[in-house]
Amino acid sequence: MxxxxxxxxxxxxxxxxxxxxxxxxxxxxxxxxxxxxxxxxxxxxxxxxxxxxxxxxxxxxxxxxxxxxxxxxxxxxxxxxxxxxxxxxxxxxxxxxxxxxxxxxxxxxxxxxxxxxxxxxxxxxxxxxxxxxxxxxxxxxxxxxxxxxxxxxxxxxxxxxxxxxxxxxxxxxxxxxxxxxxxxxxxxxxxxxxxxxxxxxAETAKLLENTYRHINIALVNEMARFCHELDIDLWDVIRLAKTKPFGFQAFYPGPGVGGHCIPIDPNYLSHNVRSKLGYPFRFVELAQEINATMPAYVARRAQDILNEDSKALRGSTILLLGVTYKPDIADQRESPAVPLALSLIGQGANVVFHDPNVDKWRVNGTTLNRVANLDQSVDTADLVILVQNHRSYDAEAIAEASQRFFDTRGATTSTHAIRL
Known part of the structure; x- marks a missing residue:
């Protein structure tokens, strides 16, 4: 044929x-x-x-x-x-x-x-x-x-x-x-x-597109850290800034970056600059450092939230909601949920997960099964972390039903939720 x-x-x-x-x-x-x-x-x-x-x-x-x-x-x-x-x-x-x-x-x-x-x-x-x-x-x-x-x-x-x-x-x-x-x-x-x-x-245009996103995501991720310390609602800051009809595009913080494009592609350009020109592409390398450390930052925030209830991270049950790198798909490539889970498990937490698109989730060679009953798991978990906001989740309702709810995606307005 x-x-x-x-x-x-x-x-x-x-x-x-x-x-x-x-x-x-x-x-x-x-x-x-x-x-x-x-x-x-x-x-x-x-x-x-x-x-x-x-x-x-x-x-x-x-x-x-x-x-x-x-x-x-x-x-x-x-x-x-x-x-x-x-x-x-x-x-x-x-x-x-x-x-x-x-x-x-x-x-x-x-x-x-x-x-x-x-x-x-x-x-x-x-x-x-x-x-x-x-x-x-x-x-x-x-x-x-x-x-x-x-x-x-x-x-x-x-x-x-x-x-x-x-x-x-x-x-x-x-x-x-x-x-x-x-x-x-x-x-x-x-x-x-x-x-x-x-x-x-044409090759460089692709890398510019993704490097632009990579750097701007890193910017708001770093802002999320100091805004938390200064008691400033970054999500409201972004809402206000994006009312400007020119000169601004909204990017949002999160638990890390995933997929092939953002965490991977800018490194091609950085590597090419270093190998051919002998000096670093500093914006890319700094953005990579900031974005790569977000899962560990989220884990530290989780520990702080549990401390408020006089609970240790070790031995606590943490329910991760959404383990794919984007909402409403099953693609898990480079998902920040994996390093987040590893950080929590490494500190002794009992990590369980739910994702409507994933039945079984592999975390460094270990296969985790999706919790059978979401409502029951929300009720019993010491902390629920919204890692990916799938459309099927009613984040506000889950936040109200949780003992503690950590929203890393800005999906809630409830005072019961703690936002990144």
Missing amino acids: SADVVILGLGYVGLPLAREAVRAGLTVVGLDVDPQVISGLNSGTSHVDDLDGAAIEEMLAAGFRATADEAALQSATVAVICVPTPLSDDGGPDLGAVMSATRAIGRNLREGMLVILESTTYPGTTEEIIAPLLEELSGLTAGENFQVAFSPERIDPGNAVYGMKNTPKVVGGLTPLATQQAADFYRCFVDTVVPARGARE
């Missing part, structure tokens, strides 16, 4: 991309290394929050299929890399999955193919790593025999307003022709395409 496009990596980025391409009438093949993902998709089962089984069935009916066979690339016009790029031990991006996907394309590359990298990485990756490897494996020349471009993913899991189709798509190629071809490809199923000057600009 020939394919207009092969998408390598069928996670939270690749699968929505595949769906929109299929809807546009393109013949799409998804390439993945996980047998469970492949079999699940081919049987109509979704493993990502934003697509349900009906969406997968619709894709299959239109000709989509998932496979582990890289031979599918041999007939593709476009190959799009959407694989994860976690942090390596030295703080830079781990390009293992990207390199593996690139090698698969290189072994099957043919004249006229367009290769697009969507995986977030540091500036220069497309030009310095991807293109040379493709040339080495294929014997072809980038920019002449085939084209290479970068287009940063902008998927926001759980966002009911902005998805793949109506979120503007940035594209930057190694040549003007590559940019044009990538833009033409995305225009088939994305409303707005924004050409970049080149691949490096």
Whole structure:
């Protein structure tokens, strides 16, 4: 079976991309290394929050299929890399999955193919790593025999307003022709395409977007600490500040940052600056320090709250509500709930959890089962901490029913609740 496009990596980025391409009438093949993902998709089962089984069935009916066979690339016009790029031990991006996907394309590359990298990485990756490897494996020349471009993913899991189709798509190629071809490809199923000057600009734009959020979240997280000490309601401060119609965007404190983008992506830029220029990206490193210490700060606040009832943290039962990194989804990547739980457990607390989207929760090799009865657990816990404010939670009612309630998300106005 020939394919207009092969998408390598069928996670939270690749699968929505595949769906929109299929809807546009393109013949799409998804390439993945996980047998469970492949079999699940081919049987109509979704493993990502934003697509349900009906969406997968619709894709299959239109000709989509998932496979582990890289031979599918041999007939593709476009190959799009959407694989994860976690942090390596030295703080830079781990390009293992990207390199593996690139090698698969290189072994099957043919004249006229367009290769697009969507995986977030540091500036220069497309030009310095991807293109040379493709040339080495294929014997072809980038920019002449085939084209290479970068287009940063902008998927926001759980966002009911902005998805793949109506979120503007940035594209930057190694040549003007590559940019044009990538833009033409995305225009088939994305409303707005924004050409970049080149691949490096497109790579850096993605990092700027997430670094902006990372730094501003760190700002309000640090403010949360001193506002608590000064007896200032930061949530009210933000409410007041955001009435200004220009020059201000509201960011909110929390128990830490999660997901792939905020805690991970800015470090790519920081690592790149250090390794290539020899000096630190101080804003990013300071923001990382502040945001990374928020779970421990929340644990200290929890201890202080228990002290007010003459209770020790050791031996107390603490119920964590919401362990995913965003509300109303099941995605737990880099969730601050994990380091928070570890900090509490390390000090002797009995930690239990509830999350409507998570049945079993893994905390450093230990599997915790969701509490069976939320109301009963709220009644009996020495302290309830709202870590993630899922829509199904009535935070005000839970706060009133709790012995002590610590709201890290600003979801309550009750005087019975203690807010971050």
